[in-house]
Amino acid sequence: MKPTWWLFGLLALNGAWATDVFVLGGGFSGFDAPGGLLLGLGRLLGLYGALALVLQLVLVARLPWLESRLGMDQLTAWHRWSGFWVLWLVLAHVVFITLGYAAQDGTPALNELGTLVFTMGDTLKAAIAVVVLIGVGITSARAARRRMRYEKWHFVHVHAYMAVVLAFFHQVSIGRDFTGSPVARAYWWTLYGAALAAILVTRIGLPVIRNLRHRLRVVAVVEESPDVATIWIGGRHLDKLPARAGQFFLWRFLTRRRWMEAHPYSLSAMPDGKYLRITVKALGDGSAWLRNVQPGTRVLAEGPYGAFTGRKRTLRHVLLVAGGVGVTPIRALLEEFARDRSGSDTVVIYRASTKEDAVLAEEMSQLAQWCGARLHVVLGPSSAIGRHGPMMGPRHIASLVPDVRRRDVYVCGPPGMTDAVTSALSQLGVPATQLHAERFAFAA
Known part of the structure; x- marks a missing residue:
C-alpha cells in the first residue's frame, strides 16, 4: 500500500473513532437547551482540531520510512495544508464554544469570552495556544514567509510545540473526553504520546546517536566562484551513514555565533563512505558566512532526508x-x-x-x-x-x-x-x- 493511503486511512480511522467516542459519550446531549447545539459542535470541532494537530506532529517527525518514500517536498506541503486546517478548526472551536456559553448565560459573546479565558479551568492556557497558532499561521503565509529570514521564521514556528503542550493540558483538565470517559482518555493519551515519542526518537534521539558516532568536522573549503563554496566534511564510519546521492541534511556548524542555525543543503557528491560534500551559494547571511568556515569546525547533521534518489x-x-x-x-x-x-x-x-x-x-x-x-x-x-x-x-x-x-x-x-x-x-x-x-x- 502506498504511504499516502496509510496516512489518509489512519486519519480517517481516527476521525471516525473520535466522532464515535464523542457521540457515545453524550457529546450532543442537551442540544435542545439554549446553546446546546453550538457547544456540541464546538467540542467536536475541537476534537478534529486536536487530530489535525497530531497529524502535524507525525509529519514534522519526519519518520524515515515515510519521508524516504514521499520526500520532504510532499511532507512539507501536507504539513502546511494540515497546519491551516488546525488553525481554522481551533478558531471555529473557540467561536462555537463562546457563542454556546453566551446563549446559555444570556451574555454578550465578548464578555463571555473574557469570562471563559480568565475564570474557567485551564482555558487561559488554551487561549495562549490559540494566539501562538495564529502567529505561526500568519508567518507561514507565503507573503509573510518571503519577507522573513529563515532563522526568524523558524524561531516563530518552533513555538508551535508550546501550543501543542498548552492545548493538551487544556484538553486534559476540562475536556469532556478526558474527564468523563476512561476509554477516550486512554485513546488521546496514546495518540499524543505516540506522536511526541516519534518526534523525540527521530528528531532528537537518532541525530544525537549518529553525530556521536560519526563526529563530523569540516575538512576543507573550496571556492567555486565569488559567491559559491564547496565544503568537504569528514568523520568516522561514514560508510555506515545511510545517505544517498540526491538527499540532503540539516547542517549546523558549531561556531561561536552560528551554532544555533540549521540549514538544509543537498549533498553535491555521491557519498563515498569517507567524506560528505555540500556546495553552498551565498543567498543571505545564513549561507554567505560559510565561505569562511574554518577546517576542523565541528558539524552537527540531521538527516539524511529526501526521496530524490535513484530509488525513484x-x-x-x-x-x-x-x-x-x-x-x-x-x-x-x-x-x-x-x-x-x-x-x-x-x-x-x-x-x-x-x-x-x-x-x-x-x-x-x-x-x-x-x-x-x-x-x-x-x-x-x-x-x-x-x-x-x-x-x-x-x-x-x-x-x-x-x-x-x-x-x-x-x-x-x-x-x-x-x-x-x-x-x-x-x-x-x-x-x-x-x-x-x-x-x-x-x-x-
Whole structure:
C-alpha cells in the first residue's frame, strides 16, 4: 500500500473513532437547551482540531520510512495544508464554544469570552495556544514567509510545540473526553504520546546517536566562484551513514555565533563512505558566512532526508535537469548513475543565467565524459527565446532529448524553473510516474 493511503486511512480511522467516542459519550446531549447545539459542535470541532494537530506532529517527525518514500517536498506541503486546517478548526472551536456559553448565560459573546479565558479551568492556557497558532499561521503565509529570514521564521514556528503542550493540558483538565470517559482518555493519551515519542526518537534521539558516532568536522573549503563554496566534511564510519546521492541534511556548524542555525543543503557528491560534500551559494547571511568556515569546525547533521534518489528510478534511461545551484543533488545523482554499469543512457540539462553561474559545469562535463552521458549547458535569462521557442519549453527540451518520454526525469532548481520544466514535460507526454522533482527552495 502506498504511504499516502496509510496516512489518509489512519486519519480517517481516527476521525471516525473520535466522532464515535464523542457521540457515545453524550457529546450532543442537551442540544435542545439554549446553546446546546453550538457547544456540541464546538467540542467536536475541537476534537478534529486536536487530530489535525497530531497529524502535524507525525509529519514534522519526519519518520524515515515515510519521508524516504514521499520526500520532504510532499511532507512539507501536507504539513502546511494540515497546519491551516488546525488553525481554522481551533478558531471555529473557540467561536462555537463562546457563542454556546453566551446563549446559555444570556451574555454578550465578548464578555463571555473574557469570562471563559480568565475564570474557567485551564482555558487561559488554551487561549495562549490559540494566539501562538495564529502567529505561526500568519508567518507561514507565503507573503509573510518571503519577507522573513529563515532563522526568524523558524524561531516563530518552533513555538508551535508550546501550543501543542498548552492545548493538551487544556484538553486534559476540562475536556469532556478526558474527564468523563476512561476509554477516550486512554485513546488521546496514546495518540499524543505516540506522536511526541516519534518526534523525540527521530528528531532528537537518532541525530544525537549518529553525530556521536560519526563526529563530523569540516575538512576543507573550496571556492567555486565569488559567491559559491564547496565544503568537504569528514568523520568516522561514514560508510555506515545511510545517505544517498540526491538527499540532503540539516547542517549546523558549531561556531561561536552560528551554532544555533540549521540549514538544509543537498549533498553535491555521491557519498563515498569517507567524506560528505555540500556546495553552498551565498543567498543571505545564513549561507554567505560559510565561505569562511574554518577546517576542523565541528558539524552537527540531521538527516539524511529526501526521496530524490535513484530509488525513484523506474527505467534504464534517465534525464537529469538542473537549475542554478540546484545542480548540487543532480551532480551527485549523475555520479551515482555514472557508476551504474547496466548500460543505461543518461542526458543532463544544466540551466544557468550565465557561464559564471554554472558553477559545477566543469565537474559535470568530466563526469559526463567518463560515463558517456550527454551534457547540455543552457545559458541565458529566463525570458530568452531560442530557435525552438522559450528556453526549457517543450520544443526546446524535445530538441535536446527526442526520446524524453522513454526516460525517468529528475528535476531540481528554483520553483519557477521547476514548474516550467514539469509543465513542459507534461505537454511532451512524460508520465507522472517518471517525473521526479525536488524544489531547490527547500532542499538544495
